[in-house]
Amino acid sequence: MNYEELLAFAGxxxxxxxxxxxxxxxxxxxxxxxxxxxxxxxxxxxxxxxINAGNAW
Numbered sequence: 664m665n666y667e668e669l670l671a672f673a674g675x676x677x678x679x680x681x682x683x684x685x686x687x688x689x690x691x692x693x694x695x696x697x698x699x700x701x702x703x704x705x706x707x708x709x710x711x712x713x714i715n716a717g718n719a720w
Contacts, residue, residue, distance in 0.1 A: 673680040
């Protein structure tokens with residue numbers, strides 16, 4: 664598959680092309696936001712261990 668075929672597909676299927684671009688941007692934005700968030704996610708077992716050890720607060 665070459666660039667011309669991709670452009671032809673995008674021209675014949677604009678809604679599918681926009682959906683693909685939108686989903687790709689959404690995935691990238693979600694992953695970037697996950698990298699820069701100010702807290703660490705915990706697994707349920709880790710949270711239970713912290714609560715039992717008194718380190719949850």
